[in-house]
Amino acid sequence: xxxxxxxxxxxxxxxxxxxxxxxxxxxxxxxxxxxxxxxxxxxxxxxxxxxxxxxxxxxxxxxxxxxxxxxxxxxxxxxxxxxxxxxxxxxxxxxxxxxxxxxxxxxxxxxxxxxx
Amino acid sequence: xxxxxxxxxxxxxxxxxxxxxxxxxxxxxxxxxxxxxxxxxxxxxxxxxxxxxxxxxxxxxxxxxxxxxxxxxxxxxxxxxxxxxxxxxxxxxxxxxxxxxxxxxxxxxxxx
Numbered sequence: 361x362x363x364x365x366x367x368x369x370x371x372x373x374x375x376x377x378x379x380x381x382x383x384x385x386x387x388x389x390x391x392x393x394x395x396x397x398x399x400x401x402x403x404x405x406x407x408x409x410x411x412x413x414x415x416x417x418x419x420x421x422x423x424x425x426x427x428x429x430x431x432x433x434x435x436x437x438x439x440x441x442x443x444x445x446x447x448x449x450x451x452x453x454x455x456x457x458x459x460x461x462x463x464x465x466x467x468x469x470x471x472x473x474x475x476x
Numbered sequence: 477x478x479x480x481x482x483x484x485x486x487x488x489x490x491x492x493x494x495x496x497x498x499x500x501x502x503x504x505x506x507x508x509x510x511x512x513x514x515x516x517x518x519x520x521x522x523x524x525x526x527x528x529x530x531x532x533x534x535x536x537x538x539x540x541x542x543x544x545x546x547x548x549x550x551x552x553x554x555x556x557x558x559x560x561x562x563x564x565x566x567x568x569x570x571x572x573x574x575x576x577x578x579x580x581x582x583x584x585x586x587x588x
Contacts, residue, residue: 361535392574398516403566403579411574447516453574464509464570464577465535466519 362387362454366467373440374475381470383450384432392453393426393433394464399446407448408435437472445474478503482567482580489557489587497552497583499567508550509577511566512536519566525550557587 363386373379385393394409410417410424410433417424421440426433437444450467480501489495501508506527511519521534525544539561540554550569554561567580 394576396577400516403581404519405579406576409574409576449519462574463521463524463534465521466511468518469516471516 362390362452362463362465364450364452364465364467366450366470368470369468370471370473372473372475375440375442377440379437379440379444379472379474381435381448381450381472382432383434383452383467384430385452385465386431387452387454388428388431390452390454392462393424394451394453395422395424395435396449396451396466397446398449398469404449440474442474442476445472447471480567480569480578480580482565482583484583485581486584487586489585491558491587493557495554495557495585497554497565497567497585499550499552499580500548501550501567501569501578501580502548503569503571503578504547505569505571505578506547507570507572508544509568509570510534510540510542510550510552511568512538513564513566513582515564523552557585559587561585562587 366383391412396404397407398404423436447469483498508525510523513519520536522538523542525531564582566582568577570577
């Protein structure tokens with residue numbers, strides 16, 4: 361089955377600086393890579409996603425890059441703000457073999473702290 | 477408002493009791509999932525469903541069971557609760573392949 365590794369587990373960044381979180385996956389058949397943000401005491405929410413036919417996607421201050429050959433993808437947050445403090449999860453989706461059948465495997469999470 | 481709802485939000489129960497955690501979504505999604513998560517930690521998939529009468533076990537070994545008799549409802553049952561079941565349980569749903577998963581607020585379960 362799919363295995364998703366995420367690094368670092370904790371990250372502290374000065375406000376205004378950039379933060380980068382990296383994930384690797386094991387199943388070359390994975391084709392969808394979302395990132396979720398979970399604030400303290402709240403539910404995870406999707407912040408950006410990328411599909412395997414795209415190498416990079418950007419949405420304002422956040423961007424995701426994908427290297428299918430190396431089987432890794434990264435989240436980049438620029439001009440960090442205090443409200444960016446949260447736990448971030450990467451995930452990989454594997455198609456299981458018949459229409460409608462897929463499974464989402466999450467990484468272990470990165471606790472990002474923005475230092476004012 | 478279309479959303480995914482979990483009840484109860486908090487539950488404290490004694491060892492050996494049978495409990496059912498409720499999950500309902502009003503978004504018409506076929507796919508639904510149950511994850512176990514200790515606060516701020518990794519999400520472990522314990523059960524999933526691709527539609528009515530479809531249920532599968534996830535990666536994390538679990539002593540729970542699920543059912544999917546209606547599209548909108550995906551309850552999780554623990555036949556005999558143990559302290560090791562103490563955790564947060566998150567229900568999620570998604571519309572189709574490679575689509576955003578929407579999470580419920582979670583049920584924080586404590587078994588004493």
